[in-house]
Structures are given as C-alpha cells and as structure tokens.
Amino acid sequence: MLVFRSEAHVDRWLAGRSGGVTISITKLAELAAAWWSDRLDSNWQPRSREKNQAILDELGLIGDFWHLG
Amino acid sequence: MTSVDVAIRNGTYAAFVELGRAPTIREVADRTRASVSDVAASWARLQDSHALVLDAAGAILMANPFSAIETPHRVEAAGRKWFANCGWDAFGIGAALSVDCTIHTTCPDCNERIDLDIRGGRPLDETPVFHVLVPAREWWNDIRFT
Numbered sequence: 001m002l003v004f005r006s007e008a009h010v011d012r013w014l015a016g017r018s019g020g021v022t023i024s025i026t027k028l029a030e031l032a033a034a035w036w037s038d039r040l041d042s043n044w045q046p047r048s049r050e051k052n053q054a055i056l057d058e059l060g061l062i063g064d065f066w067h068l069g
Numbered sequence: 070m071t072s073v074d075v076a077i078r079n080g081t082y083a084a085f086v087e088l089g090r091a092p093t094i095r096e097v098a099d100r101t102r103a104s105v106s107d108v109a110a111s112w113a114r115l116q117d118s119h120a121l122v123l124d125a126a127g128a129i130l131m132a133n134p135f136s137a138i139e140t141p142h143r144v145e146a147a148g149r150k151w152f153a154n155c156g157w158d159a160f161g162i163g164a165a166l167s168v169d170c171t172i173h174t175t176c177p178d179c180n181e182r183i184d185l186d187i188r189g190g191r192p193l194d195e196t197p198v199f200h201v202l203v204p205a206r207e208w209w210n211d212i213r214f215t
Contacts, residue, residue: 001155003142003183003197005176010200013178020202025185025192028199032160033190036134039165040086042079045070046118056205069206 003028021065031059070118076101077111078120082132086166089149091129091137134161146170156199163187 003025004010010022023031034055038044049068056066070078080101084092094112098105112129115121122131129137135151135158136142142153144162146169153159156174163170172185176197186193 001157001202002177002200003156003159003172003174003185004178004200005181005183005197007198009176009178010198020200020204022198022200024195025197025199026195028157029160029187029191032134032157033164035157036161036164037167039134039161040082043075044078046120064204065201066205068208 023061027059027061031055031061034059070115070120073103073107074111074114077103077108078115081112081121081129082135085129085132085135085151086149089151091132091135094128134158134165141175143173144170145173157201160187164190 004013004022007022010019035052053068056062056068077097081092081097084096084100088096092100094105094108097103098108101108103111109127112121112123112127116123121129122133124130124137131137131154134153136154138152140152140154142156142159144151144153144159146163146166151162153162153172159172159174163172169186169188172183172187174183174185175181176183183197185197
C-alpha cells in the first residue's frame with residue numbers, strides 16, 4: 001500500500017506487471033478517517049468483517065478487488 | 070475482548086503514542102500493573118483478533134496504524150514522530166490522533182521524497198495517488214507484505 005507521485009509513476013513502477021487498484025490521495029484520506037479514527041478509543045473492539053466491508057462500500061470502493069472475502 | 074485485554078491494548082497504544090515507538094512488554098506491564106506473563110498472554114490474544122501484530126520474539130511489530138520498526142512512512146504530529154506500516158496507515162495515524170500532521174514518504178518509482186501536509190483530514194497537495202497492490206481478501210494473509 002504505497003503512495004506515488006502520480007499515476008504515471010505507478011505505471012512505470014509496475015513496468016507491465018499486473019498491479020492492483022489506484023485511488024486518489026483524497027479518497028485514501030477519507031478511507032483512513034473511516035477506518036482508523038476510532039482506533040485509540042478506550043472501548044475500541046475489533047470490527048467485524050461486515051462492518052469493515054460497509055466502510056469500503058460507503059466510500060465507493062466496491063467490486064471484487066475490495067471484497068474482504 | 071476481555072476487560073483485561075482492553076486494558077492491555079489501551080496501555081499499549083497509549084505508550085506507543087507517548088513514546089513515539091513501540092513499548093516493551095515491561096513498560097506495558099508497569100503501566101497497566103499487570104505481570105509480564107499476563108501482558109504476553111494478552112498480546113497473543115490481541116494478535117489472534119487482528120488487534121496487534123507481534124514479531125517472532127513476542128514483541129510488538131505493529132499496533133496498527135503504528136509500526137515498531139523503521140519504514141519509509143514517517144508521520145509528524147503534535148511535536149512527535151511515529152513510523153507507519155504503509156501509506157494507508159500513515160494517514161491513519163493522523164486520523165487516530167485526530168490531529169493535523171505531516172506525512173513523509175518516498176515514491177517507490179523514482180525514490181523522490183513526498184511530504185504531505187494533512188489539515189482537517191485532507192491533504193493540501195492532492196497530486197499523489199495511492200496504489201493498493203493486494204486484493205482486500207488477501208490483506209491479512211501476509212499483513213507484513215500488505
């Protein structure tokens with residue numbers, strides 16, 4: 001899970017290999033806020049797979065690649 | 070999680086935030102007034118529930134989003150610094166702390182430094198992109214690689 005300077009840098013880095021999925025840095029910020037903002041809460045509990053999937057779904061990160069299984 | 074595990078987890082994370090590095094088992098035992106063996110047992114249970122990742126010696130490797138080892142992803146906030154496990158976790162540290170922060174990372178393609186100021190949860194520079202190489206269903210198959 002890596003930050004690149006631009007999509008062109010991702011393509012050059014992959015050099016023809018099949019990669020994963022590239023999202024904008026603003027979408028990553030939204031994802032991080034939804035995923036991690038409760039991590040230091042004193043009553044934090046591990047989230048269920050369903051709740052994690054709901055976070056991805058609500059951010060429009062849908063499809064087979066984003067399916068937690 | 071049991072109340073003991075909640076207390077050990079909270080003590081572990083509080084120490085990580087405060088110290089800017091992973092706490093030792095002794096530091097968490099002292100902080101939580103538990104025995105070293107109780108902390109070790111709790112950390113093992115927390116790892117089983119994906120709440121921590123331990124190394125082969127039983128020490129903290131990841132208290133996501135914080136990393137115990139040096140990585141290319143460094144986060145500065147509130148006068149302190151932490152290593153993050155990946156680009157996602159780097160954003161996660163500011164989110165978890167609810168503070169503005171600066172992320173220092175490196176483009177894997179060109180090795181140029183990327184410095185991202187995050188204000189109100191948003192990066193001021195929206196030029197960089199984020200690449201997820203591993204499909205979501207495989208994230209925990211090898212969390213170190215992910």
